[in-house]
Amino acid sequence: MCVTLSLRKCCTFVTWIEAKKLCRERRKSEVLGDNVSDKNYEPRHFETLDRDLDRLSRLEAANAFVARPMAAPALAAAFILLSGLLAALLMDGTTGTMVIVVAAALGAYMAVNIGANDVANNMGPAVGANVLSMGGAIAIAIVFESAGALIAGGDVVSTVAKGIVAPESTPSAEIFIEAMMAALFAAALWVNIATWIGAPVSTTHAVVGGVMGAGIAAAGFGAVNWPIMAAIAASWVISPLLGGLIAAGFLWFIKERIIYQPDKIAAARVWVPVLVGIMAGAFSAYLALKGLKKIIKIDFTTALGIGLAIGIGVWLILIPVIRKRSQGLENRNRSLKVLFSIPLIVSAAFLSFAHGANDVANAVGPLAAIVSATETGDFTSAISVPFWVMMIGAFGISFGLFLFGPKLIRMVGSEITKLNPMRAFCVALSAAITVIIASWLGLPVSSTHIAVGGIFGVGFFREWYAERRLLRARHLVPDRPVHTPNERRQRKLVRRAHMMTIAAAWIVTVPAAAILSGIVFMGIRLATG
Template identity: 75%
Template sequence: MVDLATQGDYRMQQICDGEGTMTNKDFEPRHLETLDRDLGRFSSLESATTYVGRPFVGSGIALVFIVMAGLVAMLFFGNSNNSMIVVIAAGLGAYMALNIGANDVANNMGPAVGANALTLGGAIAIAAIFESAGALLAGGDVVKTIAKGIIAPDSMQTSEVFIWAMMSALLSSALWVNLATWVGAPVSTTHSVVGGVMGAGIAAAGFGAVAWGTMGTIAASWVISPVLGGLVAAGFLWLIKSRIVYQDDKIEAARKWVPVLVGIMAGAFASYLALKGLKKIIKIDITMALTIGLAMGIAVWLVMIPIIRRQSQGLENRNKSLKVLFGIPLVVSAALLSFAHGANDVANAVGPLAAIVQASESGSFTQAISIPIWVMIIGAFGISFGLFLFGPKLIRMVGSQITKLNPMRAYCVALSAAITVIVASWLGLPVSSTHIAVGGVFGVGFFREWDAERRLRKARQSVPDRVQLTREERRRRKLVRRSHFMTIIAAWVITVPAAAGLSAVIFLTIQGFAG
């Protein structure tokens, strides 16, 4: 039986796209009823989006969350001498978490939304759940790197100086990411917080306070991660094109390869969860984790074979049909990527906060960092609130304004970003998920340009008299918007010095008032 709602949506899309004209049949009662119902849905959605999108409403909800974070800190430190410091730090941590959700999470959900595999509302709901789960279950290692790995704590004269440095880092990085989100630039929140910690450390104790070896490793990862993300995404896209898209029987090829791709994704995340999530319950080494991942990958591969075969029945042998088969894997990969992002980037919000809490509680700032559960909760929920309130703008930019994405291309981006973020978080290395995800989008776009050029050269060889394209026409056919590419690269370059300079100014100001 034909779904009238789907049929009505498709018919209206045809008319809106200029592919059809109104006929008397379109005005039959059942069509009018479907149209009224659909217009009602759109009207309600528009009203809700407009309401939440009002600047004062979103800002008001964000302010309430920041105040609540401070109240939670007050519950735990109400009788402490440093309770006010912890309350202010909790508010700054919540503010930073909101900005991470507004800016960074767009890079995870943008491809799925741009490929029309997820609605904006669905993306926000999935991201909120999995970001929180990743932060709470697997977010500890990178938090310790942010809190202790960048500044040598023993270079600080007193715990008070260390606390001011961490607070300056939180505030400066949050302000910078807030500004970037406002102008629509997907900057790295990891860059921002690392730059903030570095700038405050230099202002507090000179250049010797910075662990330059760690900074060198982190800086190298900033270059390696987007390149690796782009290469892995391009590699998966090449696999899909060569093994599925360019095959004579596309549907049969998809039945063979789509389960394999889903199995790879499942195996990677199973290994990651075994190493990160289960280590709090049972000790698991890398060999055992890889064995678990291999077993899970094979199991999911076998399960997906009949599912994809059933889903592909009746599909036409054309590229458009393949998008259907990649829809569910893309949604799952986006969810798992959000989990990995929560594990990795919650450090940007709560790493300095965890250090402040420990220094305020014990007076020691050189011991290993222990992370209270309430600190992790502030980071996890802050990321989710920030995404819901302020994330749609950058989700649209990453998903549709850099290069055109369909479910297959978006799946390559998500899988590439997931694998890279997982490896980085496993190593305790605070790489930028922004760089990885956006690098994957660029990798897919540049691969498509290369592939199109390659196929065009082949066509010229087979048809020597083919008309040559002018330089202007070749520029017009570029599949990656160069203006966005240059703008994003420039934003990446300026983030660390800008956050560091702002953090140093804030630290000196606080120290002046405190002194």
């Protein structure tokens, strides 16, 4: 019965198609005559319409393709203009309002570039380990970067503005203002170029180079504090090496004590609370030293005591939590990723807070110096940072991250070496511990260099550890086939091309920003007469 009905429906449908075809042929015959062949016939006005529609659709697709990359720069330009407008409204009637407006726009440009480049180091490992989505990482970073900048930022502004070049060596307030504007523009331009080529650089070093170059152009080589510059140059080597060694050390510990144990879950119940306690203690000390200076002054010993107390407390709290969370998990590496995911997210948030508190000075340090010198005419005394200046820095970093951050986040998180939650956790933990050790030794270090150095350290350790396990297996099984040199090259776990690009960008950052700043300063002097 059902088959008969289906056949009837099919026959009816075929009959309908044939009837439509006959009607179409009859209409053609009436218009053109019976002697016209209509095998591939299509009226000319329909051909023209289809051709025009095809052209329009291609034009719309091309326009959308071209406009998509231009949307982010257009929004960034709008933010920069709004920052200048905000300065004009707040400083209306003040002497040198136009100078402050231009400086506010340059500060906003620098803040956007910091968000585009520097924040990737905090969020890249979590995204590369697939613990956070790109949208989630950006949302967390925006909240904690802004909170760090507005709550705890501003304490290091005077160091950026006046620690590199002695203000008293500058002939006048006008020249000092022009030098700061040149430094700000040159640093922002260099970070913009580095972001475009896909190289995570230290924005602190870019600002330092900009201030140094403008200071040399304005007052000569004697105006520069060369001991500080030598320490900064030394940090190019110390930061990544220290970060890489600490990250590799923790990864070795996790592999030996947890991953390659017969009962991974039992080992994780013992050691994951310890590792998270170390992380909590390290970040507590890190934030006490670097992130809360504006709120309360804490010396190094007190910060370590705070970190130790919080670390022990977190360790004790997490023992039952990890035991409960690990119930029912299979004895495999994938189960371990679940236990490390939440600590990794928390560490990324803490890093963002501390980064916002410290690196906002790279955008607003020279800007605050310009505002202070323009309003008072005094460029040698301490700088007070207006709240609207801090707002430009905080929102500029968040805006730059939202518009341009994904490119560097992907590169840092997944294109140097493959990360999972355990490896990314080691990178985040090494960042906090390295800063504490550097503060104890009195060494200036870059958070960018530490984080990227930690990722390289994890990758190179994986290569070494895989080779070591291969040699051990060959010793146990003498007949095991030997890998050729070409096969070993194919097993490399770190992309060497990225390492060379990033290392070159690090080395070039200070001199490149200094040269750009000197050129811009001379141009300003020529333009102003």
